[in-house]
Structures are given as structure tokens and as C-alpha cells.
Amino acid sequence: MMHRFNSERAKGEKAVYEVRHEPRSRLKKEVRYEPRQILKSKARHVVNHQVSYGVSHRAMDKVPGETMDKLPQGAIADISTAGRPQTKRITSLRLLVPLVIVFSLILNLSLPTITEAAGIELGVTAQKAWNDVLNKADRQTKASLQRAYENVGSLEGQGKTWEQKTKALHTSNMAELKRLQASIRQTDEKKIASLTQSLERTQARYEPLFALYTAVNKQLDAARATKNKEWTAVVRAQADTLKPAVQLAREEIRMKKSELAEARKRKNTEIKRLRSMLSGADSVKRQIQTAKKQVSLTKERYSNVLKQFKQSLKQAQPSRVLSSLNQLVSATEKWTSTKQHVYTLEQKVSNHYIKVNQELAKRK
Template sequence: MKKHSFMSNLSNRYGARPNLCANVWTRMSLGLIIIFSISVIYYSSAAEAAGPELGVTAQKAWETVLSKADSQTKLSLQRAYENVGNWTTQEQAWEQKTKTIHAANTKELEQLRVSIRQIDDAKIAGLIEKVKQTEARYESLFALYSSVNRQLDATKAIKNKEWSAAIRTQADTLKPVVQLARQDIRFKKKELGEARKRKSAEVKRLRTLLAGADPVKKQIQTGKKQASLSKERYSNALQQFKQSTKLGQSSRVLSSLNSLSAAAEKWAGSKQHIYTLEQKVSATYAKVRQELTKRPK
């Protein structure tokens, strides 16, 4: 009875041993299944991502070539195939990065042109207003001085010495005041003219800096033509690869894959070159923006 009681207590305390083993085994099995499933999904995705884009027929032909090749040749084929995929992935990445930076450069160029065109506009507008206000302030003085001079001419005609002397005295009194007024207006206009000259010189200088990107833009156009040719070569090489898979000779398929990989590398390189040139354009615009920023407000 004691022995039975001891076993019962042991069972109650730790549970049934066979059931515990079964639970552990079940959990381990589920874990292995999950890991295996994730691995299958991962490697399937990686296989789909690698290599050039193929249609259903070409993909089947490629898989047939792989299945018939020996292990060493199969490994070489897969590596070459993945190289093509890596280069085409890079080409797409450079293409997207180039589009982004080109859009930014285009927007920045528009803003820089506006900013350059508007240099010192507020200052010049203020000087124009000063000239107008100064001229308006002296308008009545000039009108009075003109009227006195007309009266002086009239007194000469009638030969009235007393009237002529009185008018002349008035004219002589107004003359230095009028001269100072005219000098004030000339000074304001000179100040305006110098501001306009400075603006013109600064606009010319900054536009010259901005035009420093023009030779690079021409290189970009040339680069785009080269990229287009590289794309055409890649397309031709891809067709040759598809044709070689139909023939089923692994050596020819490997050769065509290597040619396709070289074409893809050239294509990706041409896109990277265009991106590098766009960076140079961006750097030029940044210099112009810096020049505008450091100008006195």
C-alpha cells in the first residue's frame, strides 16, 4: 500500500511520464515543421528573385537544363544565373535612385532660377520708392522756381526795374535750395542705379555658376544613350540565353549566361554612371544655394 501511495504521489506531482515525452516530442516536431516551412519559403523566394525574368516556357527549359547537368556544371550555371539577377537588381536600384535625384535637381533648378531672378528686388523696390517720394517732396519747389523764372523773363520784357529786382531776389533765394533738391534726387537715382548694376552683376555671376552643371547634363544625355545601348545588348543576350536553353546543351547555356551576366553588369554600370553625374549636378546646385544663403538680407 505504501508503495502504491508513493507512485501515486509521484504521478500526481510530476505527471504521467509517457504523456510528458509525447508532449515534448510533439512540440519539437512542430518546431521542426515551422523551421522547415520557413526555410522552404525563404529559399523559394530567393530562387524566384535570382536570375533574369523568364516566361513560363523559358523557365521550364532552364529547369530542364539544370536537372540534366552534373553537379559541378549545375553549380556553375546557378552562380552565373544568380549573377545576372544581382546585376539586374542593381540596375533597377540605380534607375530608381537616379529618378529620385533627378526630380530633386529639377525642382531645385526651378527654385534657384527664381531666387536668382529676385535678388535684391525688395531693396531695389525700396530705392525706387525713395526716388518717387523725393521727387514728390520737391515737386512744389520746382513748380515755384519755374514760376519765378517765368515772371523774371516777363519783367525783362516790360523793363520794370523794381519788379525785376524783386523777382530776381526771389529767384536767387530759391536757386540754391533747388540745386540741393536736384542733388538729393540725383543721389537717390544714383543709389538706385548702382543697386541695379550690383544686382545685374550678381545675377550674371550666379547664373554662370548654375551653368556649370550644363556640361555634366550633356554627359548625362550621352550616358543615357549608352545605357539604352547596354539595355539593347542585354535584351539580345537574354534572347540568346533563352534559345540556348531550348537546345538543352549545358555548355552553351553557361556560355550564354556568362555573356548575359556581362551585359547586365554593363547595363547596371551605365545606370550607376548616370546617377554619379546627377550627383555632380546636385553638388553644383548646392554651391549656388550656398552663395544665395550667405548673401546679406
């Protein structure tokens, strides 16, 4: 009995020795999650089994049931949970990532709304004074202040929109004007070119006939000078034969020249009409210049009222601030409406150019 006890003890000590003298790299790799006392406990209690030293928590799950039963309860609990905390933390982080992404999307979607609701752009000092006024105001006055404040910001945004639209439309109108002017200069150009070419071809076709007729008439003059009746009669017969053809050719050329001249006359008349029609937009352009001056005046008034509003903030009296803010709303509305009026006039110019373009299209 004593001999068996000593044998088992020797085996246990050998197991402990081998575990302690296991290469550091192997222990570091395989025994990551087990406390030192667990290794000793396993070495003491493993009987009739081949001990696999430096086992990880995954290998311990495969230890036979008899061995697990012989392990202390505390050791079993340690083995079952030693390698789990890191896995649980990673799983928790993976679950949190979608929540963070969703929250970020919701926040980004809500930002445009906050920006659109912005009011007047104030400096740090003025903004602080504005917040103080809101804190002092009663509920109804505070609502009126915020509504007027946001109205000014909204009107300013509309004014910027009208400016951008007017600038874009004005650029488009200028380009269209140049195109129309070039198109007007080219009115009936193809027709004139066609008639000119037809005249030149006709003249070239009849050129030999005219040359022959001229030569025959010179011979006739020479025959008459010699007073040779027979020669004169022969040459006169040739001239009489060519004369009708020459007359027809000259008539055709005359008609073509007349047709070309008439076409050029119509072209000039049409150009004058189209240019007069195009210049009909000049009166609207003069209205635009007047409207732009009005924009400058309303902008100046807006700037003055804005200064008064900022001065009223320093007094920190909600009623006076509300009165000044209402004046600012009126000034901003007037400023914005003048910008809109400029855009409306630019639209009239654009519509006028459309009509001229339609007239040009009819002549094609």
C-alpha cells in the first residue's frame, strides 16, 4: 500500500516537474488562460491517464469525465471560464458597432434640419446677448422672438437663392443674345449663297456663247469695212442665228441677278425687323438696372436695421428687441422681394429671346 502511494506521488511530482520545465514558448502559447494553481491541481489528481502538460482551456474540455470529477470544484469553475472574458468582450463590441453606425446616420440626417432652422448670423457677443434676452422673455414673447429670428434667416436664405438664380439666368441670357445676333446676321444666308452660285453657274455656261457672238460681230464689222457683200452676208447670217440665243441667255442672267438682288433686299429688311425685335428687350434691361439700384437701397436699409437690432440686444429688453427684430424682418423681406423682382425681369428678357428664336426658326 505504501509502495503504491509512493509510486503515485512520484508520478505527480514528475508531472509538476515537467510542467514547470516546459519550454517557455510552448507554455506561453498553450497555457494562456489557466492559473498556475490549476496546472498543479491537474498534475496531482490525474491518475491512470496520460497527462497532456500545458493544455489550453479548449483541450481541458476534452478531459475524461472521471478526471473532471476528481478536480476541485473551484478548479473546474476556473477552467470553464478562464478563457472566456476576451471572447465575450469582442462579441459585445461587435454588437455595439451597428448601434453606433445607426446613431451616426440619425445624427447626420438631423443636421440639415438644424441648419435650415438657423436664423441671423451673429457674433459671439451678440449671440450671448440674444440668449440672455430669450432667457428673460416670457413664454409668448420668447416664441415671437424665435419666430421673427427664424423668419429673418429664412428670408436671407431666399434672397441668396434669388441672387444665384438671377446670376445664372443673366449668364444664360447673355449667351443667348450673342447666339441670336449671330443667327440674325446669317438670316437667309444659305438662300443668298444658293442664288449667287446659280448666277455664277449660268454666267459660266453662257460665256462661250457670248464670246462667239462677240467674235462674229467683229467679223461682220470687218466684212462691212471691206465692202465685200458676200462675206458680209455670210457673217450677218451667223450673227442673226446667234442673236436669239444670246438674248435668251442675257434674259436668264438678268432674271437671276434680279432674284439675287431681291433676296438680298428681303434679307436686309428681315435683319432690321429681327434686330428691332431683339432690341425690344432693351427696355426690360433698363428696368433691371433700376431694380438693381433698388436692391442696393434695400440692402443698405437692412444693414442699418440690423445694426439697430444688435444695439437693442445690449439693452436686454425683450419687448424692445422684438420691436427691432420685427423691423428687421420687414427690411429683410423688402430686400428679398427686390431680388426676386430682378429675377422676374431677367425671365422677361429670356422669354423675349425665345420669341426671337421662334421667328428665326420660321425662316429655316
